[in-house]
Amino acid sequence: SFDPEIDDPNQSFNKINQETESSGLQSDFAGKEYWEDIDQKLCDDPEFDETWKKPESLCYSVIREQEETRIEVLSWSPPLVVYRKFFTDKQVDDYLRIFKKASLEQQTVVSADGTSRSSNVRVAKGLITSAYDFPEAQSLHKTASRLIPAINFTSSEPINGLKYDTKGHYVPHYDYLKVKDITEDDNRMVTFLMVFQAANVGGGTIFPYIRTVARTKSGDAILWFNMKQNREQEPLAFHGGCPVHSGEKIISTIWVERRGQELFEAFNEDKSFSADVLLC
Numbered sequence: 001s002f003d004p005e006i007d008d009p010n011q012s013f014n015k016i017n018q019e020t021e022s023s024g025l026q027s028d029f030a031g032k033e034y035w036e037d038i039d040q041k042l043c044d045d046p047e048f049d050e051t052w053k054k055p056e057s058l059c060y061s062v063i064r065e066q067e068e069t070r071i072e073v074l075s076w077s078p079p080l081v082v083y084r085k086f087f088t089d090k091q092v093d094d095y096l097r098i099f100k101k102a103s104l105e106q107q108t109v110v111s112a113d114g115t116s117r118s119s120n121v122r123v124a125k126g127l128i129t130s131a132y133d134f135p136e137a138q139s140l141h142k143t144a145s146r147l148i149p150a151i152n153f154t155s156s157e158p159i160n161g162l163k164y165d166t167k168g169h170y171v172p173h174y175d176y177l178k179v180k181d182i183t184e185d186d187n188r189m190v191t192f193l194m195v196f197q198a199a200n201v202g203g204g205t206i207f208p209y210i211r212t213v214a215r216t217k218s219g220d221a222i223l224w225f226n227m228k229q230n231r232e233q234e235p236l237a238f239h240g241g242c243p244v245h246s247g248e249k250i251i252s253t254i255w256v257e258r259r260g261q262e263l264f265e266a267f268n269e270d271k272s273f274s275a276d277v278l279l280c
């Protein structure tokens with residue numbers, strides 16, 4: 001089925017041209033110098049977002065075997081979609097409970113001399129929650145596989161949890177790996193990002209080149225492609241975690257490899273994928 005919901009284009013045009021009051025929100029945080037001003041503004045001010053000016057930005061309801069998924073298309077090509085209320089409250093609570101129990105580690109980066117140090121590029125605490133060790137994570141994996149049949153979730157990295165405290169953020173980057181011993185087949189075709197707790201203020205997921213921010217709530221998920229059809233890096237998939245100005249944000253990601261993606265086997269051109277595969 002098909003259920004478009006378009007804002008009045010004139011109304012959003014007017015909104016975008018109004019003076020905004022976002023500057024009051026922009027607090028100081030460690031690593032602020034890594035952020036472009038224009039991206040911080042997009043993070044903090046939904047009125048600055050250009051997505052809803054595009055005629056192709058629509059919401060779809062897809063029903064398969066009596067189960068409904070609500071998909072918001074933020075970009076067709078490359079695909080960037082938000083799944084609203086994808087997980088049940090129980091799934092969200094169960095996964096959050098792992099986080100409350102675990103001792104979290106500040107994410108580190110490796111320096112040139114081989115030592116690891118904390119970095120202000122990613123101010124967040126991580127926790128590997130593999131589907132083998134955690135039934136709560138397996139449940140998420142199963143739901144994703146069932147409701148998104150276009151993607152083969154079997155070939156994926158362990159589910160990676162991430163918690164941002166107030167002032168936490170993740171400077172825009174690519175998930176596509178540029179490491180020598182990684183083949184194109186092993187590389188991250190898709191990022192599936194699940195939201196378990198949204199920040200009170202801030203904390204969206206920004207795509208600077210698509211000029212949009214996915215503003216999600218707990219139970220929502222975001223999916224995008226990091227790869228072009230020919231398996232090279234998708235330039236528009238550059239993204240980051242917007243600064244959290246108040247509250248905490250808890251997410252986890254499944255990185256899906258190109259390996260075993262039968263639906264995409266025949267696609268090999270030097271161009272972006274298209275989101276229509278996600279709607280059937």
Ligand SMILES: O=C(O)CCC(=O)C(=O)O
Pocket residue numbers: 162170175203204205206239240241242251253
């Ligand atoms: O926090 C976000 O919204 C983005 C997280 C992210 O980009 C990542 O974990 O690779």
Ligand SMILES: [Fe+2]
Pocket residue numbers: 173174175239
């Ligand atoms: Fe990322």
